[in-house]
Amino acid sequence: MTTRPRDSAATRAALLDAAAVLFAERGFDRTTVRDIAGRAGVNQALLFRYFGSKEALFATVMARQSHELLAESPAERALARVLERMLDEEGPRLHDHPLHAALRSVSHDGAAAAIRQRMGDEYAEVLSSLTDAEDADVRADLVLAWLLGIGLLRSVLAKEPLASADPERVSEHVLRAVQVLLERSER
Amino acid sequence: MTTRPRDSAATRAALLDAAAVLFAERGFDRTTVRDIAGRAGVNQALLFRYFGSKEALFATVMARQSHELLAESPAERALARVLERMLDEEGPRLHDHPLHAALRSVSHDGAAAAIRQRMGDEYAEVLSSLTDAEDADVRADLVLAWLLGIGLLRSVLAKEPLASADPERVSEHVLRAVQVLLERSER
């Protein structure tokens, strides 16, 4: 039978896209290299030619997420924007979001590290700048925990009614409650 | 070499305990029947003699958690008690908590179902009784999401500073913020 036309950049991108979707749907352990190669339409040997190992491919998928959520937003708006993006179900992002892959792969050291690094250190720093309370970092972590919990319950576990709740309503509730934590003293 | 003295009840309990600990530490996929049998100190064949399959053993572990968290507490205290238990790190419960096993196994259908059933329907019902708002069920789910997120970030991912934060402080913050969601109208 005919082999696929040669285009290494396209092959690499196809493998990455296939991996992103399948890791988000099934997690690291339940996704096989045969699954990824099959979805990309190539032979599994190419996965090893381009990425070296399944682990390395997973690490590349985890590193793909843009940092635009935190870029160029005043800290006050950062949380609202993060929530908007998390709750926004339009477009293909829902199905290949690295957060889903990470939440589904939480026993995998790399996934756990990705959550700590990505949602952890980067976001918590911004969040803790929103309050002048002494334990700002603990409060920031609590907000972060809530974001992770919402991601888990709504998108990964798809529990109703949260799964189909109006994103604006959810945002409103969360932002209002979080104000209690990320308060600033009067001055 | 000598074989183990015969005691089927003890063997079964040893397998269950070993499974609970290892599923909580590593998740379903990363725990093997050889691991469980080894920790229980028996031959792996006995796992199949007593439980039928690895899947069935996992289901039994998921079903073990007592319902005492919700029993006999007025709804107003339920959330505080749940938080107390989640944040309490003393004793062996931390290391074999089915919630940890479930969070680490979230791609496993049984684990996802266990979270929805256990933390979901049972707790959300109690939580939604705490408010007379029209969307009480969505608010309850948001509170539940936060509990799951705290469990994930503090116990499974062990992210500092939340991992070592004072449980009373954490409870206080969460309960205060949650009051904004689970409010009752004046009357």
Added chain:
DNA sequence: CGCGCATGTAAGCGTGTGCTTACATGACTC
């Protein structure tokens, strides 16, 4: 047009896994 290399595939390897089967033996009953 021939050569060489990049890109692709087929086939297979070694290991680990869940599970089964045949056998051993401890314990209890008659």
Added chain:
DNA sequence: GAGTCATGTAAGCACACGCTTACATGCGCG
């Protein structure tokens, strides 16, 4: 003491997995 059954182990099976290797061939260059 013999027989039976429950409980335990050793050994192995079939399959799936991540990964490697040998080979095929498309494409670009001189």
